[in-house]
Amino acid sequence: MLRFSALALLVCTALPAQQPPAATQLPGSPFFIKQTWVIGGVGNWDYLTMDATVGRLYIAHGPVVQVVDVETGQVAGTVTGLREAHSVALDDTGEFGYVTDGPASQVKVFDRRTFAVVGTIATGPTPRALVFEPRNRLLFAVCAAVPVSTSSPTTGPGSRAPNGARPAPASAPRPGANDEIKSSITVIDAQTRQMLGEILMPGRLGFAETDGNGEIFINMGSRNQIVRLDAQSIAALLGRRADQAAAQSSSAQPPATQPTPIQPGAAAAAASATSPVLDWSHESRLPNSAENRMSLLSVGPECRELSALAVDGAHQRLFAACGNMKLLVLNGGTGEQVASLPIGPGPEAIGYDAGRGLVYSANGGAQGSLTIIRQDVTDSYAVIQNLPTRQRARTLAVNSANGQVYLVTDLLGVRLDRAGGIGTLQTPPVHGSFQVLVVGN
Numbered sequence: 001m002l003r004f005s006a007l008a009l010l011v012c013t014a015l016p017a018q019q020p021p022a023a024t025q026l027p028g029s030p031f032f033i034k035q036t037w038v039i040g041g042v043g044n045w046d047y048l049t050m051d052a053t054v055g056r057l058y059i060a061h062g063p064v065v066q067v068v069d070v071e072t073g074q075v076a077g078t079v080t081g082l083r084e085a086h087s088v089a090l091d092d093t094g095e096f097g098y099v100t101d102g103p104a105s106q107v108k109v110f111d112r113r114t115f116a117v118v119g120t121i122a123t124g125p126t127p128r129a130l131v132f133e134p135r136n137r138l139l140f141a142v143c144a145a146v147p148v149s150t151s152s153p154t155t156g157p158g159s160r161a162p163n164g165a166r167p168a169p170a171s172a173p174r175p176g177a178n179d180e181i182k183s184s185i186t187v188i189d190a191q192t193r194q195m196l197g198e199i200l201m202p203g204r205l206g207f208a209e210t211d212g213n214g215e216i217f218i219n220m221g222s223r224n225q226i227v228r229l230d231a232q233s234i235a236a237l238l239g240r241r242a243d244q245a246a247a248q249s250s251s252a253q254p255p256a257t258q259p260t261p262i263q264p265g266a267a268a269a270a271a272s273a274t275s276p277v278l279d280w281s282h283e284s285r286l287p288n289s290a291e292n293r294m295s296l297l298s299v300g301p302e303c304r305e306l307s308a309l310a311v312d313g314a315h316q317r318l319f320a321a322c323g324n325m326k327l328l329v330l331n332g333g334t335g336e337q338v339a340s341l342p343i344g345p346g347p348e349a350i351g352y353d354a355g356r357g358l359v360y361s362a363n364g365g366a367q368g369s370l371t372i373i374r375q376d377v378t379d380s381y382a383v384i385q386n387l388p389t390r391q392r393a394r395t396l397a398v399n400s401a402n403g404q405v406y407l408v409t410d411l412l413g414v415r416l417d418r419a420g421g422i423g424t425l426q427t428p429p430v431h432g433s434f435q436v437l438v439v440g441n
Contacts, residue, residue, distance in 0.1 A: 060085035211313030241276035297335030364394025
């Protein structure tokens with residue numbers, strides 16, 4: 001009898017081990033905020049970029065790019081000479097970095113050893129997201145949406161950044177009832193540092209990412225779509241357009257007599273004015289005019305306010321964050337939905353660690369959180385942890401070398417001298433409180 005009871009006990013206790021783990025089960029070593037590096041600085045911040053090879057974190061922060069040594073937590077250098085930095089892209093040689101300077105409508109090139117700006121490239125209006133495509137050595141700068149009136153000419157480009165992260169200045173035209181929104185993408189040859197041309201697109205474009213295999217993916221939040229571009233085909237088409245324009249111009253020009261002197265600083269503006277433009281801004285023309293160089297993937301009604309994007313190029317998977325606290329996993333080739341997962345409010349960046357099969361969503365709304373999602377080889381996904389972070393910790397970068405995740409935010413204070421009653425209390429950022437949160441397990 002005793003032997004039978006012991007056997008029954010062994011059988012009963014073994015049963016739970018045969019059940020699959022729950023989707024919300026924490027990993028064996030839960031993630032937590034391991035360190036906080038207070039690095040200071042002024043102004044708002046935007047995207048983060050990690051160079052895992054040399055252990056440097058690039059932070060677009062107001063008028064500078066702060067470069068943090070992730071071994072020491074100290075600022076190793078600063079890229080200056082910017083009006084407002086938005087996004088940093090790094091080439092594959094380790095020599096140069098590129099940063100979008102929104103108000104200047106430029107991409108600045110900097111030396112990654114000295115952090116000195118060594119070049120300037122003109123772009124479309126108010127560039128924000130920037131991606132370096134290594135296979136064709138091209139830069140794609142996603143520029144702000146421009147309200148185009150359907151009844152009268154516009155007075156100038158708007159400068160409201162994609163994803164609604166920056167308000168338009170008072171001088172920018174406001175879209176009216178008869179206006180449509182268009183965005184532009186500036187394509188740049190990273191080797192010559194010359195603009196190859198521009199692509200006009202419908203709607204408001206947001207974050208951009210490459211799969212490393214020649215494809216570029218860009219959020220189109222205003223239409224709940226993701227744009228997929230073939231970098232090589234677009235570069236070839238822009239090159240043919242430029243050659244045709246040059247041939248027509250040379251045949252129409254009279255013999256030159258005296259060269260016209262070029263004023264300093266006019267070269268970039270002249271290049272922008274003469275670069276070819278692919279106008280794919282009319283919805284009815286999109287499928288045919290792009291000639292398979294571009295396709296649109298629909299996210300579907302389940303996602304509202306498409307705000308962030310990451311790409312798993314090895315498996316053709318897209319990770320799209322939505323303002324209604326959902327993360328969708330999509331097939332990068334067909335747009336078919338693979339999975340839908342809950343995340344926190346206010347996501348503005350998604351990180352993907354291919355070596356560890358983890359997806360991270362930086363949720364800057366409410367009190368701030370980091371949603372951690374496990375990717376299995378069977379193409380299944382599960383939320384394994386929701387880590388409380390800090391208010392407004394909305395962007396991130398993943399260090400593929402050690403698996404750590406970096407978020408940035410600052411602290412808010414209270415202006416008691418400006419308090420005049422309910423609803424008038426001001427909570428400005430505390431000077432010098434800008435900080436990096438280091439998350440690991």
